Amino acid sequence: MNHAFPHVNAPARSFTQLLSATRRGARLARLLTLKELRSWGAPEGLAERAELVVAELAANAVLHGSLPGRGFRLTLAFDPSDRRLRVDVTDSRGDRCPQTAPAGAGTGALPAGGRGLWLVAALADHWETIPHPPSGKTVRAVLSMPAAEE
Template sequence: MNHATSPVGAPTGAFTQLLSSTRRGARLARLLAVTELRSRGASQDLTERAELVVAELAANAVLHGRLSGRCFRLTLALDPAADRLRVEITDARGDLWPWPAPAEDGPGALPLGGRGLALVTALADHWDCVPHPPGGKTVRAVLTTPADG
């Protein structure tokens, strides 16, 4: 049966789901994140930004982190009191790490890739990537809602 679980070492109240490394799995990650955040009473701003961040990171896991027969994992850790969310996407490709888009080469130059992580950078307070033994990686993004927002 495929259902949400809390793995050993996961923060209390964390939502975790294994998903197929397909476009359908990436789309489901986005839908599950929105549903979970709404059910936990997260603010609309936080939920909308998380939807875009999850969509981008899940798409990257499917496009760049896929190994045949291996799933990717979505983890959401929400602290409702602080209106703070940590999004984690874990994939099987520890040998291929994400990098922000390089600076433009000249006036009017359009980068050929990497715009998705620029979006994550704009929407999240910060993001990083850490190894996930035995051979994968986890891309983490932290989002908060400003106190006056």
């Protein structure tokens, strides 16, 4: 008797790297993101959006989330069958959480700081901050792959 096998989707891919909390570490996070996503066969549009999101989140980890002697961690999780990429950047400053823009703030009312998170919000489906005990936080962004990028 012949049985049809269920369609097996492509496996989820993941990457994690601890990086120094320096400008060089932030740049390396961006470059590693592109290298990994391209090696996984991710669509170019998704890889380009992810590059910008990682650049911003890594820069924030270096500028606002670092403590002397501690680095930050970049984690990428890509599931082609779910058509989603999750970007996590974990730093050591849980006491400094990024703030979303106040409700009703127009584009002409951009604050002096925090504009990069507007970019993250525009490129990602959503982003959030998750406590990372004992003293850190993870900023997570999820990017979907539109049907046109498949």
